[in-house]
Amino acid sequence: MPSQHIRDRLESGAHLLLDGATGSELQRRGVDVLKGATAEDGLQAWSATANLDAADVVQQVHQDYLRVGADIITSNNFWTSPTRLAPAGLDARWEDYARAAGEVALRARDALNPDAYVAGGVAPPCLQSRAEGREPDVVVMGEAAFHREFSSHVKLLAEMGVDVLLLEYVGYIADCVAAVDACAETGLPVFLGVRHIQEDGAMQYDERLEDLVTALEGHGVDAILLMCSPPENMSAGLRILKAVFKGAVGAYPNIGYRPVAPLGAGGEAEDEGADFLQTGSYPPARLAGFAREWKDLGARIFGGCCATGPEHVQAMRRVVKG
Numbered sequence: 001m002p003s004q005h006i007r008d009r010l011e012s013g014a015h016l017l018l019d020g021a022t023g024s025e026l027q028r029r030g031v032d033v034l035k036g037a038t039a040e041d042g043l044q045a046w047s048a049t050a051n052l053d054a055a056d057v058v059q060q061v062h063q064d065y066l067r068v069g070a071d072i073i074t075s076n077n078f079w080t081s082p083t084r085l086a087p088a089g090l091d092a093r094w095e096d097y098a099r100a101a102g103e104v105a106l107r108a109r110d111a112l113n114p115d116a117y118v119a120g121g122v123a124p125p126c127l128q129s130r131a132e133g134r135e136p137d138v139v140v141m142g143e144a145a146f147h148r149e150f151s152s153h154v155k156l157l158a159e160m161g162v163d164v165l166l167l168e169y170v171g172y173i174a175d176c177v178a179a180v181d182a183c184a185e186t187g188l189p190v191f192l193g194v195r196h197i198q199e200d201g202a203m204q205y206d207e208r209l210e211d212l213v214t215a216l217e218g219h220g221v222d223a224i225l226l227m228c229s230p231p232e233n234m235s236a237g238l239r240i241l242k243a244v245f246k247g248a249v250g251a252y253p254n255i256g257y258r259p260v261a262p263l264g265a266g267g268e269a270e271d272e273g274a275d276f277l278q279t280g281s282y283p284p285a286r287l288a289g290f291a292r293e294w295k296d297l298g299a300r301i302f303g304g305c306c307a308t309g310p311e312h313v314q315a316m317r318r319v320v321k322g
Contacts, residue, residue: 002115006072006164007189007222010248010300015320018119018225018250018303019065019073020313022058023047024257027276028309031057034259035088043259045088048080051100058101062108066116068314069321072303074121074166075105081153083125083141098153102160119166119191120157122150122183124175134205136172143178150182158186168193169228171204173212177219184220191301192216193227193252194237201236209237213244223248228305230254231282231290235297242298250301251294255282257306277307284315291316 009016026047027033031054033047050058062073080098082091090097105118127140138146154165165183167190170176176192183190194212196204203209213224224245226237234251241249259276291302302320304312 001161002117002163004115006117009071010222014300015295016071016117016250016301017069017313017317017320018252018301019062019070020252020304020308020310021257021306022061022074022076022121023078024259024277024307025061025309026050026054026057027259029057029061043079045085045090046079046259047076048078048085048097048101049088049090051076051080051097051104055100055104059104059108062105063112064310065313066108066112068310069317070116070303070313072117072119072164072301073105073109074119074168075157075162076101077121077153077157078123078168079125081122081125081149083127083149084123095156098156099160102157102162106161117163118161119164120154120162120188121166121168122153122157123167123169124171124179125149126169126171136174138172138174138178146175146178147182150179151185154183154186154188158188162188164189164191164222166191166193166225169195171195173203173207173215176212177215180216180219180221189222190220191223191225192221193225195228197226197229197233197237199233199236201233201240209240210244213241221247223250223301225250225252225301227252228254231287235290235293238294238297238299248300250299250303252301252303252305253282253287253290253308254306255287255304255308255312282312284312287312288315288319291319295319 082094085091085094109116124137226234231253
């Protein structure tokens with residue numbers, strides 16, 4: 001257990017280093033995170049199944065991030081919810097997969113750096129991609145079902161002993177508010193990860209970060225992080241966010257991940273050059289340069305999303321902790 005509460009660290013002005021990707025890193029290490037899915041099937045439950053199928057590799061990923069200096073590791077609970085496990089026929093076992101993710105992360109932390117923090121990283125089911133009119137998940141599912149799914153998930157992680165809840169990959173303002181409220185019921189700090197920031201700093205569906213901050217007033221969010229977006233877009237978004245949000249802000253970018261890119265309709269490689277990692281434009285040194293820019297813009301939390309690995313976090317550490 002960390003000797004200092006994460007809220008105290010943030011209030012002291014500390015800069016915290018988040019880990020990098022888990023799902024793409026597991027895929028890079030040979031774990032079948034797609035369970036035979038084709039390009040038409042999409043991600044299905046994605047890396048959630050690895051928590052039981054390849055728990056040793058999940059733990060290795062966590063430990064490798066700790067070894068290069070991460071202050072926070074994120075449990076592999078991204079899609080260990082009933083709705084996301086349903087396409088794989090595993091929704092009835094969601095608690096097994098969710099609990100396994102928390103246990104692996106806590107075990108890795110306790111073994112290598114008891115002062116590091118474990119973030120319970122949960123995400124919405126992203127049903128809007130299949131809904132008419134692309135409505136928020138809270139509308140597609142209904143408020144009661146949306147709250148129930150989030151609340152049961154995060155309460156399980158809180159009871160296990162995670163230090164903070166990292167609410168990841170949220171797209172709509174309505175989903176952000178509803179999910180933050182469900183997470184805040186645990187009493188744990190809540191970090192909100194907003195996905196797919198555009199070049200001008202707008203949110204994915206053309207909503208504004210200024211309106212997000214207004215909507216979250218009075219709700220229990222400790223930090224807002226921009227995530228799963230190109231590094232350049234993060235810079236545009238951080239300029240806006242820092243001007244309107246009084247809490248901690250940060251960024252963890254996607255640098256080129258296409259998980260089903262190599263697969264054709266029958267699961268075969270589309271061509272010999274196909275690769276699910278497309279990271280050539282963002283080597284570790286360049287990502288560290290972006291981290292320096294974000295630090296100058298007032299960011300306090302830094303890490304990586306899709307396609308980043310321990311080498312990227314190690315490079316950013318020199319900037320974040322320098």
